[in-house]
Amino acid sequence: MSTVVQPSVAERSEAEALFRFQTETPDTVRTTLGMSATRIGGGVVLSMRNDTTHFWSKALGFGATAPVTAELIGEVCDFYRAEGTSQAVLQIAPAFLPEEWQEICEQEGIDPTSSSSWVKLACPTDEAVARADALDMTPDRIHVAPLEADQAPEWGTVMMRAYGMPVEQYAEMGAATATRPGWHPFAAWLDGEIVGTGTLFVQGETAQMFAGAVLPHARKRGGQTALLAARARVAQELGCRVLIAETGAEAPGTRNSSLHNMLRLGFEAVYERRNWSWHLTHDEH
Incomplete structure (x- = not known):
């Protein structure tokens, strides 16, 4: 589509x-x-x-x-x-x-x-959900679920660590939106530890993918794709027509796994910026 x-x-x-x-x-x-x-x-x-x-x-x-x-x-x-x-x-x-x-x-x-x-990407919400349902996307020992309010500090810390950013001050910035209206945060767990983050910002019929990242030791287990799929399903439940996302463009000789995870779920590159x-x-x- x-x-x-x-x-x-x-x-x-x-x-x-x-x-x-x-x-x-x-x-x-x-x-x-x-x-x-x-x-x-x-x-x-x-x-x-x-x-x-x-x-x-x-x-x-x-x-x-x-x-x-x-x-x-x-x-x-x-x-x-x-x-x-x-x-x-x-x-x-x-x-x-x-x-x-x-x-x-x-x-x-x-x-x-x-x-x-x-790369700016977009995907019809129904398409992303249909792909997530059709493809075998069961993550390896990763469990994805909506974030509870008391888990926000740990979630914010994991977000910044996953992006290679400082934790002090920055983690509190990341955690702040977890309980704010319009945001729908999710976490990925591995052996009882939060290892991945992702949130969704909803405006009318548009849902913005935001802060999707997984800690290095928990990557290549399907966690990021599971976070994308979970947020797509919530966007569908909320009546959002389209999903929007961004990620780094691939330089020659490099591979951005985040980009390919989104393409596999039905996202299309709209333009490079x-x-x-x-x-x-x-x-x-």
């Missing part, structure tokens, strides 16, 4: 989930990590000034309700300058990049040679 998803829908789904994920973090964590966020031109701009991973400062979701212009990107970069953010990533769907993008990059200090990309890097210059410090 072919998936027809407009870039505007796919971009808004991810942007709103990420905005909620970061802004619903406890105030003490937000202060420690130097977090701030705003909405500009229909997109979201997220800053984490004290982020040692340089992953969480992102601007995305643009082009759906207003065109991407030099003025809009200038406002985004000015926000980062005002926050003292050392670097950030701008993620814009290729359909929304303006003809003068190269000139905008030069004007704002955005690296036009940035080579990393993400470059990660455009912006850096605060010494003159702007």
Whole structure:
């Protein structure tokens, strides 16, 4: 079944989930990590000034309700300058990049040679559930179930460990959404230990896959696919028509198992999106 998803829908789904994920973090964590966020031109701009991973400062979701212009990107970069953010990533769907993008990059200090990309994927919810039911996807000693509220701290810790991120402060950020409206968190267990995470953010008929990861020692057991299938079934129960997800694009000679797990479940690559890097210059410090 072919998936027809407009870039505007796919971009808004991810942007709103990420905005909620970061802004619903406890105030003490937000202060420690130097977090701030705003909405500009229909997109979201997220800053984490004290982020040692340089992953969480992102601007995305643009082009759906207003065109991407030099003025809009200038406002985004000015926000980062005002926050003292050392670097950030701008993620814009290729359909929304303006003809003068190269000139905008030069004007704002955005690296036009940035080579990393993400794949945006989508799948009809019914298709994902049908595939999960038809394929033999029984994981090896892995048990997947909805997360209980008292398990959120451990779940947040596993999420960050699985992504190779620091635990202090970051784990609390990950755990914060577990009991928030609109989120549907799941965990994967191996021998009584949480070894995998995944949550679903629901907006109307769209369900955003988020934070799906498994600890290294528990991989290659079908845990990630089981987490995808469990969330797809919940999305179907909630009346969601389409599932949205992202993962890293495969560079030549590499293999992204997350990508192939999603393709096996019926997801289709909608487009690749470059990660455009912006850096605060010494003159702007």
